[in-house]
Amino acid sequence: MTSDAPDIHTLSGAYALDALDPTEATAFEGHLESCESCRDEVRSFRDAVGALADDVATPAPDRLRTSVLSAITAVRPLPPVVPVDAPSAPVAPSGVTTSASSEAAPALASEELATRRATKARRAPAWLLVAAAVLAVVAAGGLWRSVSLQQQLTSVTAMAADVSAVITSPDATTVSGEVAGSGRAAVVRSASSGKAVLVTDGVPAAPAGKTYQAWFITSDGTATSAGLVPSGDHTAVLLSGSPRSGAVVGVTLEPAGGSSQPTTKPVVAIMV
Amino acid sequence: MSMNVNPSSPPGSVPGGDDATGLVALLARSSRGEESAFADLYDRTSSKVYGLARRVVRDPAQAEEVAQEAYLEIWRQSARYDTSRGSVLAWMLTIVHRRAVDRVRSSEASRERDTKFATLGDGPDYDVVTEAVTNNLETARVRKALSTLTDVQREALTLAYYGGYTHREVSELLDVPLGTIKTRMRDGLIRLRDTLGVEA
Numbered sequence: 001m002t003s004d005a006p007d008i009h010t011l012s013g014a015y016a017l018d019a020l021d022p023t024e025a026t027a028f029e030g031h032l033e034s035c036e037s038c039r040d041e042v043r044s045f046r047d048a049v050g051a052l053a054d055d056v057a058t059p060a061p062d063r064l065r066t067s068v069l070s071a072i073t074a075v076r077p078l079p080p081v082v083p084v085d086a087p088s089a090p091v092a093p094s095g096v097t098t099s100a101s102s103e104a105a106p107a108l109a110s111e112e113l114a115t116r117r118a119t120k121a122r123r124a125p126a127w128l129l130v131a132a133a134v135l136a137v138v139a140a141g142g143l144w145r146s147v148s149l150q151q152q153l154t155s156v157t158a159m160a161a162d163v164s165a166v167i168t169s170p171d172a173t174t175v176s177g178e179v180a181g182s183g184r185a186a187v188v189r190s191a192s193s194g195k196a197v198l199v200t201d202g203v204p205a206a207p208a209g210k211t212y213q214a215w216f217i218t219s220d221g222t223a224t225s226a227g228l229v230p231s232g233d234h235t236a237v238l239l240s241g242s243p244r245s246g247a248v249v250g251v252t253l254e255p256a257g258g259s260s261q262p263t264t265k266p267v268v269a270i271m272v
Numbered sequence: 273m274s275m276n277v278n279p280s281s282p283p284g285s286v287p288g289g290d291d292a293t294g295l296v297a298l299l300a301r302s303s304r305g306e307e308s309a310f311a312d313l314y315d316r317t318s319s320k321v322y323g324l325a326r327r328v329v330r331d332p333a334q335a336e337e338v339a340q341e342a343y344l345e346i347w348r349q350s351a352r353y354d355t356s357r358g359s360v361l362a363w364m365l366t367i368v369h370r371r372a373v374d375r376v377r378s379s380e381a382s383r384e385r386d387t388k389f390a391t392l393g394d395g396p397d398y399d400v401v402t403e404a405v406t407n408n409l410e411t412a413r414v415r416k417a418l419s420t421l422t423d424v425q426r427e428a429l430t431l432a433y434y435g436g437y438t439h440r441e442v443s444e445l446l447d448v449p450l451g452t453i454k455t456r457m458r459d460g461l462i463r464l465r466d467t468l469g470v471e472a
Contacts, residue, residue: 010454013462049365053324057411077305
């Protein structure tokens with residue numbers, strides 16, 4: 001089935017219902033940039049399908065409120081989109097734009113695209129959920145623990161914000177691998193910020209006197225420490241340094257405190 | 273102001289204008305980091321957000337995760353909302369729905385759901401998982417609007433929106449050609465929109 005130009009308008013309904021395949025959705029978003037009537041139609045459809053949610057409204061568990069309101073304390077809202085927002089171009093120091101009307105339509109379309117790119121970045125949603133759950137626990141812990149841990153918590157909360165920024169970045173990509181023994185690990189990487197987060201799920205705690213340590217390993221075998229990995233069933237940690245595309249992120253068991261070079265075989269190696 | 277919030281011209285397309293305008297203000301305050309405003313926004317929307325996530329992913333634990341993830345995204349993107357793109361609630365529910373749909377379409381989840389599909393039976397089941405439904409006038413209005421659709425329109429809409437199925441999957445499930453399904457989804461939404469009084 002090709003979506004040729006005369007036919008593409010009919011996809012507005014399926015698009016508003018999130019029923020298109022990712023490639024079709026991208027194609028339709030390209031069409032939306034130039035078709036005002038489809039943009040209007042999609043907007044009106046979204047208001048209509050939103051009403052369908054009334055029919056399935058269900059009281060949310062109280063703990064959801066607690067965890068949501070805890071988690072937001074560790075996440076900074078993004079700044080507004082400033083018109084004339086070319087990627088990699090320096091941001092104009094003045095927030096005042098005089099060409100607002102001519103910019104309005106492209107800004108709308110690029111916003112749609114940004115949203116869809118974010119959707120595509122969630123190719124491995126399970127990993128982001130693990131990371132989000134970790135963040136929620138970290139943030140909730142921040143409220144529950146005693147003030148004597150304040151300093152420690154401040155750094156934990158800052159870390160949570162960094163982790164969150166990476167996993168929610170529009171260009172985040174996720175690659176995962178099996179961990180020897182049990183569990184899985186994934187690296188979520190944002191090319192634009194150069195940052196990466198290691199997420200683990202179901203990995204057993206390091207034995208006494210040992211710690212997990214992450215490494216960036218280049219094709220010639222050079223390993224650079226990317227920091228220690230906290231112990232726990234579910235963890236998310238911002239790796240120190242910037243892995244290049246094609247590098248391998250490996251995790252080894254090292255003596256407590258970490259090593260300057262890996263001393264054991266990696267339990268998992270993930271090419272990012 | 274960056275959010276295009278202009279009190280002198282509230283968005284005409286928003287059903288229940290006053291309520292929706294309240295959400296616009298709460299979202300604007302959230303975008304400036306006001307956690308208490310976001311708490312109010314949560315209280316006014318959580319049953320719809322959670323209910324939609326629950327309806328699509330079905331598993332209560334996964335629905336909680338989807339709803340939590342969606343609220344974090346809403347908080348983070350709050351300054352990016354633009355009234356010209358529809359009501360705040362529609363924008364929020366779009367975020368929730370995409371996340372819920374992503375969840376069920378990931379291979380593991382869909383495998384698990386496939387085994388559950390047998391229990392769905394024939395026809396739309398939009399009233400099955402509505403335990404503790406907020407039984408208000410709005411619900412009656414939506415059901416009445418759905419009842420004005422043809423069977424194929426209604427089933428295509430409910431399988432896509434509540435079931436998280438793609439238009440190709442809906443085409444297979446209903447044994448109706450893909451081209452027809454696309455058209456029925458659009459016809460059905462036009463009729464639903466017009467019956468509910470959403471301005472085009």
